[in-house]
Amino acid sequence: MSTLLKYLLAGIFLIVPSVYFSQNQVATQIKNKLNQQLSADSTEVDKLIHSAEKKARHDAKNGIAILQDAIILSNKLNYRKGKALAYLQMAKIYNRQRDFEKAEIYASDGANLANIWNLKPLQKSFFLMISEIEYDKGLHVPDTSIREEVRDIKAAIKYKYFLKDTLDRSVQQTVSLKKDVKNKENELVVFRFQSFLLGAGFVALLILIAFGYTWFNLRKVKMENKQLMTEQKLKRSQMNPHFIFNSIQNVRSLIHGKKEDEAVEYLNKFSKLTRQVLESSNENYISLTEEIEMLQHYLSIQQLLYGNSFDFSISTTENMDTDAYFLPPMLAQPFVENAIKHGLSGKQQGGFITVKFHLKDKRLIFEVRDNGSGFSGSPKTENHKSMAMNITKERLSHYSKNKSFKFHAEDLKNENQQITGARVLFEVPYIYEN
Numbered sequence: 243m244s245t246l247l248k249y250l251l252a253g254i255f256l257i258v259p260s261v262y263f264s265q266n267q268v269a270t271q272i273k274n275k276l277n278q279q280l281s282a283d284s285t286e287v288d289k290l291i292h293s294a295e296k297k298a299r300h301d302a303k304n305g306i307a308i309l310q311d312a313i314i315l316s317n318k319l320n321y322r323k324g325k326a327l328a329y330l331q332m333a334k335i336y337n338r339q340r341d342f343e344k345a346e347i348y349a350s351d352g353a354n355l356a357n358i359w360n361l362k363p364l365q366k367s368f369f370l371m372i373s374e375i376e377y378d379k380g381l382h383v384p385d386t387s388i389r390e391e392v393r394d395i396k397a398a399i400k401y402k403y404f405l406k407d408t409l410d411r412s413v414q415q416t417v418s419l420k421k422d423v424k425n426k427e428n429e430l431v432v433f434r435f436q437s438f439l440l441g442a443g444f445v446a447l448l449i450l451i452a453f454g455y456t457w458f459n460l461r462k463v464k465m466e467n468k469q470l471m472t473e474q475k476l477k478r479s480q481m482n483p484h485f486i487f488n489s490i491q492n493v494r495s496l497i498h499g500k501k502e503d504e505a506v507e508y509l510n511k512f513s514k515l516t517r518q519v520l521e522s523s524n525e526n527y528i529s530l531t532e533e534i535e536m537l538q539h540y541l542s543i544q545q546l547l548y549g550n551s552f553d554f555s556i557s558t559t560e561n562m563d564t565d566a567y568f569l570p571p572m573l574a575q576p577f578v579e580n581a582i583k584h585g586l587s588g589k590q591q592g593g594f595i596t597v598k599f600h601l602k603d604k605r606l607i608f609e610v611r612d613n614g615s616g617f618s619g620s621p622k623t624e625n626h627k628s629m630a631m632n633i634t635k636e637r638l639s640h641y642s643k644n645k646s647f648k649f650h651a652e653d654l655k656n657e658n659q660q661i662t663g664a665r666v667l668f669e670v671p672y673i674y675e676n
Contacts, residue, residue, distance in 0.1 A: 287312050287324035291331055296565065298335045305335055322359045326352050330364065333371050342379050349375060370521075377513065423463050430456055492547055508546060515539035522571035527673055530564040530599060537574060537597060544582050552586050552593030559600040567606065568673040573634060577610045577666045585614030585664050599670075609667045616653035616661035634668070 290312035298305025309328045316325035329352030336345035353368035355361075430452055437448040489512050496505035518536045522528050534556055541554045558564055578597065586593040598609040634649075654663040 283315065283319050284321050284324060287315050287319070287321055287328075290315070291324065291327050294328075295331055298331070298338075302335050302339055306332065309335075322355070323361060323364070326355050326359070326361055326364050329355065330367055330371060333368075333375070337371075337375050337378060340378070342375060345375050346372075370517075374517070419463055423460065426456065426459060489543060489547065508543070511539045511542050515543065519572070525571060527568040528571045530558070530562075530567040530569060530672075533569060533571065533574070534558070534564065534599070536572065537578060540575060541578065541582075541595070541597075544579075548582065548586075551589055551591050552582070552595060554595040554597065556597045558598070562599075562601065564599075566675055568675065569606065569670050573670060574608050574610065576634060577608075580666075581610055581612040581614065581664070585612040585616070588615055589613075606670045606672045607667060608670050609665065611654070611663060611665045613654075613663040616664045617651060618653050618661060 290308055294305040294308035294312065297308065309332050312328045313325055315321075316328060329348045333345045333349035333352065336342075336348065349368060349371045353365070353372065356364040356368055433452060434445075434449060437445045437452075440448075489508075493505050493508055493512075496502075496508060515536060518532065518539070522532070522536070537556055541556075545552065545554070574597065578595065581595050586595070592613075594613050596609075596611040598607075600607055600609070650665075650667040652665055653661045654665055656662050
């Protein structure tokens with residue numbers, strides 16, 4: 243009997259640990275499956291938000307319904323970022339629909355959630371959204387009083403000085419780098435003098451080493467300075483103070499001429515262009531849709547500044563999904579500016595600019611034409627053409643390993659070999675997201 247009891251106890255001791263470890267393995271497997279399911283569901287929320295953003299451009303009601311589903315799913319998953327993103331898209335849709343009350347509710351609630359959950363990237367997005375709603379509300383019922391005029395001009399000046407501060411910081415960095423180069427050159431002189439005292443043979447070796455070291459550092463500093471100057475030239479070509487000043491003066495003229503509707507429309511285009519330039523300055527790529535919108539606003543403002551002396555058209559390949567193509571921002575702008583300021587400079591009326599983005603053998607090609615005096619008309623025009631090409635080449639070299647970018651620029655001629663305009667064409671690097 244005692245032997246049987248021993249075997250029974252031994253069996254119990256063997257079975258209990260195995261059951262315990264088996265239960266732990268099952269619990270671990272269930273936990274892993276739940277984590278995988280949670281990750282998959284979070285991805286589903288992101289997909290819903292992305293889908294709603296696209297569909298809302300054509301069907302706002304459908305986009306709102308999808309975002310409401312995304313909010314419900316985010317609440318179930320406790321997916322904070324997804325819920326905040328859905329609120330941001332809701333605010334954008336309602337603002338486009340001019341339902342400012344609902345837009346403010348979603349923007350304010352979303353901003354509070356972003357602050358509570360410390361979602362720093364979204365805090366900035368909600369701040370910009372609330373500012374946009376407030377601005378659009380002001381345009382909903384135009385106020386033509388002096389007080390409103392002053393408010394709008396102050397807003398434009400604020401944008402001007404924001405850009406000026408950005409350029410000033412770049413200049414300060416350039417000055418600092420030049421001082422570093424000068425200090426290094428002074429150190430090199432002292433180093434050579436000390437080396438000379440040690441002997442002719444030893445000096446020759448040290449000079450050779452010092453020369454290589456100095457050349458490398460100077461080349462590095464020059465490349466950094468070159469990059470800074472390129473970015474400064476780009477920002478000046480996008481939104482320079484002279485352009486901003488002329489735009490503000492044009493608004494004042496419209497208001498003094500009691501053309502309130504035109505002034506409001508002009509300010510709306512100018513503010514959108516300024517906001518788009520500021521937002522895209524921190525982005526490496528923007529969609530082709532956004533690039534075209536910025537060019538339309540830029541050309542519309544220039545058209546008013548030049549007294550409607552020219553018309554323009556912007557087109558793409560038929561059935562091309564411009565939301566799926568992403569390219570570096572404002573690549574086309576320097577060439578469009580050249581066409582306006584130099585190609586059409588002698589035309590008081592009848593000017594025309596054509597801008598095209600088209601696909602050829604899976605390559606995205608940019609083309610701009612004008613019916614002006616061409617590149618051979620004057621050395622100044624040729625100089626500006628070269629400057630625009632150099633700036634664009636330097637920018638493109640940062641986006642691709644291919645350092646040889648081919649630009650095609652030519653004068654357009656009729657049957658009698660008379661110049662009828664100019665054309666610029668080049669390939670644009672892009673990212674395609676279906």
